[in-house]
Amino acid sequence: MSAASAEGFSPSFRHFVVARLFGGAAQQMMLVALGWQIYALTASAWDLGLVGLMQFVPAFLLTLPAGHLVDRVDRRKVMGAAMLVQFAVSFVLAWASVGGWVSRDLILGLSIAIGVSRALQMPSQQALMPSLVPLGQLARGTAVASGAAKFAVIGGPALGGFIYVAGAEVVYGVAAAFLLAATVFVGMIHRPDMQMSREPVSIRSLLAGFTFLWQHKVVLGAISLDLFAVLLGSVTALMPMFAKDVLDTGPWGLGLLRSSPAIGALVVAIWLARNPLDGRVGKKMFIAVAIYGVTMLVFGYSTTFWLSMLALVISGGADMVSVVIRLTLVQIETPDDMRGRVSAVNSTFIGASNELGDFRAGATAEWLGAVGSVLVGGIGTLLVAALWVKIFPTLASRDQLMP
16 A cells, blocks of 8 residues: 555554555465465365365354454454464475475365464454544545555565465465564554453354344345355466466466456555545445456456456456445444454355355366356356345445445
């Protein structure tokens, strides 16, 4: 993000954004290396999908308890612990790559550890951010933080893809250094005032996030629309196949493909940081999801590298509109002492859409081929957008983000 986009925010918010920048770049570098490495080892679309599934399962099982924890302790410490877990993963992968004992089972096993760290990271950073900016700047702050994260998604895969030429161990080593830097910046955030949950630990309190969302249909509709759109439309797991088998490129091309959605997202995030959404936000969200589905169809049909990149750039811009609306609605509608648990549910939905989306893509590619898998997903995304207009009319007719 530009310096102008971050004007008016506190030093703690700036440290938070930089931590997300380093942490996000490291995560994306690891994912590029993991995908290329396991496909080089096994040449299996199924294994590409399994990497996503192994990350999703622990995240799904642990995110709700993590959200409960986030509402009771210092959220900075939870976020920092998540970064340290990912540092350990990147260190082991670098060691294994140098020693020549990296294997399919090791990659899948460490993917589980990445899932555990995400269970801690996602609800803690989502619940922490609203306490670092005034409520009136929340939509703008969400755009800035999301834009910084997307900038990491641009630089991380591109950097990871280019330096993979020097060896996977170099990618993992740089990622480890970035994760240490992220942990330091998290530690520099001043502890914000927050309302700790004093509710006794119980199944009811653990599931309070789900109860809250069920009672707030606008938020439920926004989160579930994003889940199913990305679950069906995601092509991330198949990018190594498209790069190698369809577009005839190497690790550098894979890195550029992985970065392309974030380029579009970053441009839109910068625009939204300066020009917050105003009016007909529900309609804009549905239009953005429909555009996302169309771009997946273009990507599936394309056999030209530049056209594939362009489709992914546009998909990222459309997705950013949906992300800003969803995250802002969740934070505005949620009391502070429940933000951890509601953010945990939101994280579960995000994890489901990303990791299960990767598994869906890999599994269907095994049956239909990579192109068939992407085309089916794009059509499914368009059908979901049309259906959700009917199921959640209050979301479709929502005019303003602020109530």
